Amino acid sequence: xxxxxxxxxxxxxxxxxxxxxxxxxxxxxxxxxxxxxxxxxxxxxxxxxxxxxxxxxxxxxxxxxxxxxxxxxxxxxxxxxxxxxxxxxxxxxxxxxxxxxxxxxxxxxxxxxxxxxxxxxxxxxxxxxxxxxxxxxxxxxxxxxxxxxxxxxxxxxxxxxxxxxxxxxxxxxxxxxxxxxxxxxxxxxxxxxxxxxxxxxxxxxxxxx
Amino acid sequence: xxxxxxxxxxxxxxxxxxxxxxxxxxxxxxxxxxxxxxxxxxxxxxxxxxxxxxxxxxxxxxxxxxxxxxxxxxxxxxxxxxxxxxxxxxxxxxxxxxxxxxxxxxxxxxxxxxxxxxxxxxxxxxxxxxxxxxxxxxxxxxxxxxxxxxxxxxxxxxxxxxxxxxxxxxxxxxxxxxxxxxxxxxxxxxxxxxxxxxxxxxxxxxxxx
DNA sequence: TAGATTGTTAATCGATTAACAATC
DNA sequence: TAGATTGTTAATCGATTAACAATC
Numbered sequence: 001x002x003x004x005x006x007x008x009x010x011x012x013x014x015x016x017x018x019x020x021x022x023x024x025x026x027x028x029x030x031x032x033x034x035x036x037x038x039x040x041x042x043x044x045x046x047x048x049x050x051x052x053x054x055x056x057x058x059x060x061x062x063x064x065x066x067x068x069x070x071x072x073x074x075x076x077x078x079x080x081x082x083x084x085x086x087x088x089x090x091x092x093x094x095x096x097x098x099x100x101x102x103x104x105x106x107x108x109x110x111x112x113x114x115x116x117x118x119x120x121x122x123x124x125x126x127x128x129x130x131x132x133x134x135x136x137x138x139x140x141x142x143x144x145x146x147x148x149x150x151x152x153x154x155x156x157x158x159x160x161x162x163x164x165x166x167x168x169x170x171x172x173x174x175x176x177x178x179x180x181x182x183x184x185x186x187x188x189x190x191x192x193x194x195x196x197x198x199x200x201x202x203x204x205x206x207x208x209x
Numbered sequence: 210x211x212x213x214x215x216x217x218x219x220x221x222x223x224x225x226x227x228x229x230x231x232x233x234x235x236x237x238x239x240x241x242x243x244x245x246x247x248x249x250x251x252x253x254x255x256x257x258x259x260x261x262x263x264x265x266x267x268x269x270x271x272x273x274x275x276x277x278x279x280x281x282x283x284x285x286x287x288x289x290x291x292x293x294x295x296x297x298x299x300x301x302x303x304x305x306x307x308x309x310x311x312x313x314x315x316x317x318x319x320x321x322x323x324x325x326x327x328x329x330x331x332x333x334x335x336x337x338x339x340x341x342x343x344x345x346x347x348x349x350x351x352x353x354x355x356x357x358x359x360x361x362x363x364x365x366x367x368x369x370x371x372x373x374x375x376x377x378x379x380x381x382x383x384x385x386x387x388x389x390x391x392x393x394x395x396x397x398x399x400x401x402x403x404x405x406x407x408x409x410x411x412x413x414x415x416x417x418x
Numbered sequence: 419t420a421g422a423t424t425g426t427t428a429a430t431c432g433a434t435t436a437a438c439a440a441t442c
Numbered sequence: 443t444a445g446a447t448t449g450t451t452a453a454t455c456g457a458t459t460a461a462c463a464a465t466c
Contacts, residue, residue, distance in 0.1 A: 005432095006412075006416070007432080007433065008409065009433080009434095010433090011408070011409050011412045012405055012408075012409065014412075015402065015405050015408045015409075016387075016402070016405075019387045019402075020387075023364070023387070033446085033447060033448085034447075034448075035447080040389065041389060042389045042400075044434080044435070044436095045447095046434075046435055046436070046437090047433095047434065047435080049447095049448065049449065049450085050433090050434075050435090050449090050450090052448095052449090053448095053449060053450070057448080057449065058448095059447080059448055059449080060441090060442060060447085060448075061440065061441045061442050061446085061447055061448040061449075062440095062441060062442035062445075062446050062447050062448075063442060063446080063447070063448085064446090064447065064448080065448090077412070077415075077416060078408050078411060078412050078415070079408075079411035079412050079414055079415025079416065080408065080411060082415075084407070084411055084414075086407070093309060093310050093311045093312070094310055094312060096309070097306035097307070097309050097310045098306070100302060100305070100306050101302050101303055101306045101403060102302045103302070103303060103403055103404050104403075104404050104407060106404075107404050107407070107408060108411070109404065109407050109411075147414065148407065148410060148411075155232070171414055172410040172411075172413070172414055174406055174407060174410060178225075178228045178229075178232070180249065180250060180251045188410050188413040188414060190406055190409055190410055191251075192406050193224065193225070193228075194310060194312055194313075195312050195313050195315075195316050195318065196221055196224050196225075197383055197399055197401050198293070198295070198313060198316070198318050198357065198383060199220070199221075199224045199287050199288075199289065199316060200217065200220050200221065200224075200399055201357060201381040201383060201397050201399055202287060202288035202289060202293055202317070202318075202357075202381075203215075203220045203223075203286070203287050203288050204381070204397040205288055205293075205356065205380055205381055205397060206286075206287070206288025206291075207215070207286065207288065214456095216456080216457065218457080218458095219457090242422085242423060242424085243423075243424075244423080253458075253459070253460095254423095255458075255459055255460070255461090256457095256458065256459080258423095258424065258425065258426085259425090259426090259457090259458075259459090261424095261425090262424095262425060262426070266424080266425065267424095268423080268424055268425080269423085269424075269465090269466060270422085270423055270424040270425075270464065270465045270466050271421075271422050271423050271424075271464095271465060271466035272422080272423070272424085272466060273422090273423065273424080274424090
């Protein structure tokens with residue numbers, strides 16, 4: 001356990017940098033400066049260096065960073081150097097959209113189970129995953145070594161599902177329901193609202209101009 | 210145009226408050242204090258009052274806020290008191306997931322057009338919207354009075370599609386492609402990365418513990 | 419009035435930026 | 443060496459929190 005706290009904004013930027021480095025690597029670029037990364041990702045070069053400095057010294061003064069080296073460091077820092085098994089609970093509009101989105105797999109997140117309570121939904125296929133009944137939650141989490149749970153159920157069911165996931169050993173919860181969830185301190189919780197991004201846009205359109 | 214800048218975090222919290230107030234209203238609650246909202250949404254009560262103070266005085270000292278009144282204020286502030294017509298460009302895995310997700314409609318975002326270049330995708334139905342060819346971009350934006358464009362195309366096509374949208378009068382761009390886009394100052398741009406939420410979790414799992 | 423809660427100011431905390439010595 | 447760029451410190455900026463007068 002590290003003593004200093006890493007700002008969440010830094011973590012999110014590291015993710016952006018890593019994508020950009022991946023792109024550069026595919027283009028055959030071998031070396032970048034913090035200024036290059038800055039221009040490519042829309043932040044300041046001081047920010048890039050500061051963000052990296054939390055984790056070590058990855059560059060060479062006067063020269064810059066080796067693209068593939070820095071990329072590998074970032075992937076390791078972000079915990080993307082392994083595969084994370086993910087369960088999605090709730091296969092309604094949102095849950096099935098998430099299950100169908102393949103961008104997660106590229107970053108090491110493997111959706112291995114999708115559950116629902118609706119008999120009409122159970123048994124349907126989302127890509128190559130079949131939606132299974134909610135009762136299988138504990139069984140699937142255990143046998144598939146699932147560490148991340150995605151909550152895509154209605155608000156009324158969110159806490160109960162979360163409790164079951166946590167009790168069975170899930171270490172992190174990504175909550176898409178509009179409910180403030182209680183989890184033990186050692187479980188990582190993150191709340192997401194898909195349409196908040198559009199709302200920030202509409203706010204800016206309606207208010208600022 | 211307001212002179213002071215509203216922190217983006219404030220806007221995102223206003224969105225959270227509005228959802229919570231909506232829930233309270235449905236439960237028949239008539240009055241809330243900043244402390245209630247704080248507990249219900251997981252922030253501090255000072256934060257709630259500070260966020261609201263940017264926009265006016267909505268409460269009564271010693272009493273609190275009227276739930277429906279405050280809700281209506283927030284909806285207005287967020288620009289959700291009207292309908293926004295949205296175009297999604299790109300109907301791949303991500304674009305179609307976004308088109309199928311109905312949560313946007315609840316907040317006033319109406320997806321009216323989905324475009325793609327792939328002949329295999331054009332003509333397929335996403336809910337009740339049919340995917341149409343990219344060539345119709347200008348025509349659809351104009352005739353359907355579209356103000357918000359969602360970029361769900363590969364990085365290589367992102368800037369070109371953005372330029373066409375902006376040129377045709379779209380006022381805001383929600384960019385899901387991993388590309389830093391150039392837009393004129395008056396166009397609102399927001400970059401989103403769906404899997405960054407999972408990456409923040411994996412970072413916390415891998416690094417902090 | 420006494421109790422409660424807002425709106426707002428001042429203090430604190432944290433994150434970003436500027437600047438530069440270190441060094442390739 | 444001269445030029446370039448890192449790593450890091452100190453200065454700045456901005457956001458959150460604590461505290462309290464105003465007031466219902």
